[in-house]
Amino acid sequence: MNNYIYRNYTVEYLFSTTTYFSGYGELSLPPKDFDNIILFYQLGPHKTPEQQLKEIDEIRSKIELLTNQIKDRRIIIITLYQELNHDWELKNRELSTAINYFNYRFLKSLVTENPHIKVIDINQFLQCQLIEKIDWRFFFTSQMIINPKLAKSFKEWFYNQLNFITLKRKKCIVLDCDNTLWGGILGEEGIYGVKLGQDYPGNAYKSFQELLFALSQKGVILAVCSKNNLEDVQDLWKHNPNNLINDAVLSAYRINWENKAENIRAIAEELNIGLDSLVFVDDSPVERGIVRKFLPDVVTPDFPLKPYGLVDFFWNIYNEYFATFELSAEDLKKTEQYKEILLRKESQKKFENLDDYFVSLDMIVDIIPISESNITRIAQMTQKTNQFNLRTQRYTEEDLRKKVLLGSHIFCANVKDKFGDNGITIAAIIDENEHDLFLDSYLLSCRILGRGIEKVTILSIINDLINKTGKNIRAEYIPTKKNKMTQDFLEEIGFILQEEDAEGVKKYIFDQSKEIDIKSYYTIRRR
Amino acid sequence: MKEQIIEIMSRVFELPVSDFPEDIKQKNIDNWDSLRHLNLIIELEEAFDKSFEPEEIAEMTSLDKIISYIK
Numbered sequence: 001m002n003n004y005i006y007r008n009y010t011v012e013y014l015f016s017t018t019t020y021f022s023g024y025g026e027l028s029l030p031p032k033d034f035d036n037i038i039l040f041y042q043l044g045p046h047k048t049p050e051q052q053l054k055e056i057d058e059i060r061s062k063i064e065l066l067t068n069q070i071k072d073r074r075i076i077i078i079t080l081y082q083e084l085n086h087d088w089e090l091k092n093r094e095l096s097t098a099i100n101y102f103n104y105r106f107l108k109s110l111v112t113e114n115p116h117i118k119v120i121d122i123n124q125f126l127q128c129q130l131i132e133k134i135d136w137r138f139f140f141t142s143q144m145i146i147n148p149k150l151a152k153s154f155k156e157w158f159y160n161q162l163n164f165i166t167l168k169r170k171k172c173i174v175l176d177c178d179n180t181l182w183g184g185i186l187g188e189e190g191i192y193g194v195k196l197g198q199d200y201p202g203n204a205y206k207s208f209q210e211l212l213f214a215l216s217q218k219g220v221i222l223a224v225c226s227k228n229n230l231e232d233v234q235d236l237w238k239h240n241p242n243n244l245i246n247d248a249v250l251s252a253y254r255i256n257w258e259n260k261a262e263n264i265r266a267i268a269e270e271l272n273i274g275l276d277s278l279v280f281v282d283d284s285p286v287e288r289g290i291v292r293k294f295l296p297d298v299v300t301p302d303f304p305l306k307p308y309g310l311v312d313f314f315w316n317i318y319n320e321y322f323a324t325f326e327l328s329a330e331d332l333k334k335t336e337q338y339k340e341i342l343l344r345k346e347s348q349k350k351f352e353n354l355d356d357y358f359v360s361l362d363m364i365v366d367i368i369p370i371s372e373s374n375i376t377r378i379a380q381m382t383q384k385t386n387q388f389n390l391r392t393q394r395y396t397e398e399d400l401r402k403k404v405l406l407g408s409h410i411f412c413a414n415v416k417d418k419f420g421d422n423g424i425t426i427a428a429i430i431d432e433n434e435h436d437l438f439l440d441s442y443l444l445s446c447r448i449l450g451r452g453i454e455k456v457t458i459l460s461i462i463n464d465l466i467n468k469t470g471k472n473i474r475a476e477y478i479p480t481k482k483n484k485m486t487q488d489f490l491e492e493i494g495f496i497l498q499e500e501d502a503e504g505v506k507k508y509i510f511d512q513s514k515e516i517d518i519k520s521y522y523t524i525r526r527r
Numbered sequence: 528m529k530e531q532i533i534e535i536m537s538r539v540f541e542l543p544v545s546d547f548p549e550d551i552k553q554k555n556i557d558n559w560d561s562l563r564h565l566n567l568i569i570e571l572e573e574a575f576d577k578s579f580e581p582e583e584i585a586e587m588t589s590l591d592k593i594i595s596y597i598k
Binding site for chain 2: 010141142148151386481482
């Protein structure tokens with residue numbers, strides 16, 4: 001299965017190697033066809049509760065934007081962690097409440113409106129883990145949002161959940177009677193003699209029936225297929241007050257001495273549903289064997305050996321074949337109310353397209369010349385940046401100081417938006433000789449990719465230098481194993497390709513007359 | 528210990544043991560990227576029951592250095 005994941009932290013180690021990932025917080029639409037689009041956003045566990053509350057809003061906007069734009073594929077949204085947050089006040093747990101609201105109301109309302117959206121609750125997984133959920137060493141060094149020691153079990157759990165979502169849900173449970181819905185054999189013990197009631201094992205059968213009854217209220221069809229005298233069973237339905245599964249609840253029944261495979265086939269026909277929508281529950285291994293053999297499409301789970309196993313058995317079947325995120329009419333009404341509350345809140349604007357969203361971010365790019373305060377960071381970026389890096393030249397602080405003495409223009413840029421400061425994430429080095437300028441290095445942290453910042457920043461720097469020096473600028477792209485994403489970048493910002501050699505090194509000259517379409521989302525400031 | 532580390536590296540970098548260069552360091556191995564580096568660290572921590580400090584993790588970019596930090 002082909003999956004594309006939108007995320008805001010490092011999660012690559014949690015998924016199979018064939019998965020594709022967006023940049024951190026990036027929102028551009030996925031480049032090719034994927035079976036599932038997965039939205040995996042989490043709150044920064046290192047942030048203050050106030051910042052996290054703001055981040056919830058940001059995540060909600062992103063999810064709304066993506067779900068508005070991607071209508072033709074399955075979208076799977078992963079819930080926010082619940083346990084890792086801290087509130088200032090014990091009585092008024094603002095952040096916990098907001099997370100809960102997000103997970104169980106906001107996401108639920110999305111699922112209700114869009115059948116192609118599903119939710120996977122990560123808390124289900126985390127609650128069962130015994131080791132620390134976050135390893136702060138790996139969080140602060142690599143932004144890993146889950147302890148990497150949990151990666152293996154996460155993978156297993158997640159792909160199970162995914163299978164479970166893509167599985168066709170079952171519609172109907174077909175039940176045997178004797179030793180399934182009650183203990184003992186009706187024909188021998190009589191309608192009051194079967195075990196169904198207050199004491200063990202009767203109470204276990206009673207619980208099983210209550211759960212089945214509740215399940216039928218959720219819209220799952222119940223049917224009975226039993227080898228019994230019809231009159232005896234009808235007598236029990238009528239007179240045994242402990243029995244809940246009777247003709248008032250059952251949509252179909254076949255109570256006779258015929259072959260069960262034939263009976264089940266008849267039930268499916270009567271209900272007009274496929275055999276693959278049925279789950280058959282019978283205590284007899286012989287009957288189960290016959291149904292498995294003749295009706296392989298029907299799911300026939302093993303029955304618990306002891307009556308006290310019935311509750312677990314019920315929930316296993318439920319979780320495996322019937323659980324959904326779909327809601328009843330009453331739940332739908334509740335969701336409507338939640339939606340009104342959502343709309344009233346001013347900050348919760350809906351964004352129909354990426355442009356509106358970017359405008360709302362109030363992005364500010366500060367372009368800063370090299371100085372003692374940022375030289376370490378610039379050198380470090382040249383050492384570490386692999387993907388968005390035109391020539392992958394590695395420099396030490398010493399090298400950079402030398403370059404400055406030789407007349408190079410070196411800048412870095414700081415990007416911030418209403419959700420916070422990303423710090424210095426861009427560096428540019430431009431050499432100058434007596435004839436012209438040369439773009440020696442241009443590199444950018446992937447964290448801020450996908451918003452067009454990479455274009456406006458370098459264009460602003462270049463245009464400024466061209467005006468100041470009166471010289472034109474050349475540039476170069478040197479391919480490496482990792483920087484493929486920049487191979488056409490120079491063309492996109494108005495450079496003209498002049499030559500390309502056998503190794504794929506491309507040489508360019510800047511075309512000053514070319515108009516580049518730049519969106520006005522950004523405020524660019526120069527220091 | 529050296530053999531065990533190389534075995535782990537071979538698994539993490541998806542590279543047969545016979546293809547390893549003489550001088551095993553990040554610069555000499557294409558698949559040794561930042562993500563696999565962390566996978567390597569996690570596997571080493573489990574195999575040798577260690578917990579490395581972030582500063583050490585950043586330094587462990589060659590077989591010799593890895594051995595020195597495990598010792």
